[in-house]
């Protein structure tokens with residue numbers, strides 16, 4: 536069994552142990568550090584050799600939880616994760632709907648109103664959207680979250696408000712910002728309606744300005760994710776998931792990363808040769824780009840775990856913004872990497888098959904925000920607050936790390 540050789544630092548999440556961390560420390564007397572609340576330390580050395588009789592994982596969506604700890608919790612693989620978490624971290628579910636994947640993608644934090652926006656699953660499981668039905672964009676108030684946590688409620692369900700958006704926004708799959716006081720959404724399109732990049736007023740009446748919906752007259756496949764580079768240029772990924780989830784026509788372009796110059800409207804390709812490019816993010820200085828390739832996940836074609844579940848790093852050319860010197864940054868152990876965010880210290884966060892995984896800038900896995908289920912994306916909502924989208928639920932982690940401020944707020 537895997538668990539026999541594991542150094543256990545298990546602390547089961549639950550009301551009775553939320554306030555303390557004593558149980559965890561007692562089981563980890565040899566640790567050279569103090570284990571924070573809701574966390575376990577899994578020493579890579581402890582499972583380096585499992586033996587011929589061990590139970591190995593076969594399916595890439597099967598999770599790796601050798602301490603059998605009840606999610607959500609922090610799974611620490613490297614002591615540097617302690618500086619991400621800080622001395623007194625917590626992780627709580629704050630909203631849920633077991634029948635509706637209402638919180639899938641496009642997380643955006645708007646500081647002026649202290650709200651987080653997100654989109655429901657476009658075309659996927661429990662998304663309630665398909666060729667004939669659009670997905671929706673909703674929001675929660677971080678003030679509601681803070682109040683519920685301060686009141687020590689055992690179960691938190693903050694109100695979720697769905698936006699009434701114009702028809703131009705179809706199947707939102709990514710977002711960033713605020714950008715020029717607006718949400719910067721990227722949409723997959725639906726049927727013949729084109730994928731697009733759209734500015735959305737975060738306040739009612741939620742009016743929309745579409746910035747782009749084609750490449751020299753050709754529709755994109757189904758646009759997926761988007762970030763603003765420190766230069767002010769907008770970078771985005773295009774991939775075939777709309778087709779693979781039965782709500783877009785046959786793809787007519789390669790899966791690639793593009794750059795939009797918002798001042799001139801010019802669009803160009805900056806990276807190609809992906810299986811299925813997905814999340815994109817930059818370091819604070821804009822010199823390094825990360826792109827997730829979720830090739831192993833293929834909709835109606837079926838999953839194939841010998842295809843990529845890989846994050847690549849690139850140098851960003853200062854003149855042309857072409858992505859150069861592609862190298863492997865991380866291959867994720869569970870599921871596929873989806874949305875990516877980078878914190879102020881350069882640590883890289885990606886939504887994966889078991890929650891949010893975190894690497895340092897050298898690609899060393901530091902730890903996980905372990906949900907035991909898929910997270911497609913997450914966003915910092917002010918200093919030390921990470922809002923994690925779990926599809927049918929939303930989690931908020933209070934930690935030490937800070938996100939990169941919006942480029943053109």
Ligand SMILES: *[C@@H]1O[C@H](CO)[C@@H](O)[C@H](O)[C@H]1NC(C)=O
Nearest residue numbers: 550551552553554685686687
């Ligand atoms: C929160 O609730 C837990 C469990 O009921 C309790 O142990 C703890 O003292 C409470 N904390 C506050 C600040 O009320």
Ligand SMILES: *[C@@H]1O[C@H](CO)[C@@H](O)[C@H](O)[C@H]1NC(C)=O
Nearest residue numbers: 536539584585586587588589
């Ligand atoms: C593995 O299982 C076999 C068959 O039950 C047993 O003979 C052997 O001792 C086991 N090996 C170890 C290392 O536990």
Ligand SMILES: *[C@@H]1O[C@H](CO)[C@@H](O)[C@H](O)[C@H]1NC(C)=O
Nearest residue numbers: 631632633634635636637663
């Ligand atoms: C879950 O979402 C569906 C679709 O919006 C809604 O009809 C249902 O009332 C929601 N359930 C809960 C418990 O909020």
Ligand SMILES: *[C@@H]1O[C@H](CO)[C@@H](O)[C@H](O)[C@H]1NC(C)=O
Nearest residue numbers: 717734735736741742743744
């Ligand atoms: C929404 O409308 C207001 C008022 O006309 C305008 O100032 C703003 O730029 C619009 N926002 C978007 C995203 O279209």
Ligand SMILES: *[C@@H]1O[C@H](CO)[C@@H](O)[C@H](O)[C@H]1NC(C)=O
Nearest residue numbers: 836837838839840841842843
């Ligand atoms: C999975 O992908 C590999 C590599 O591209 C390919 O050789 C194999 O045939 C695929 N398997 C299935 C079942 O599609």
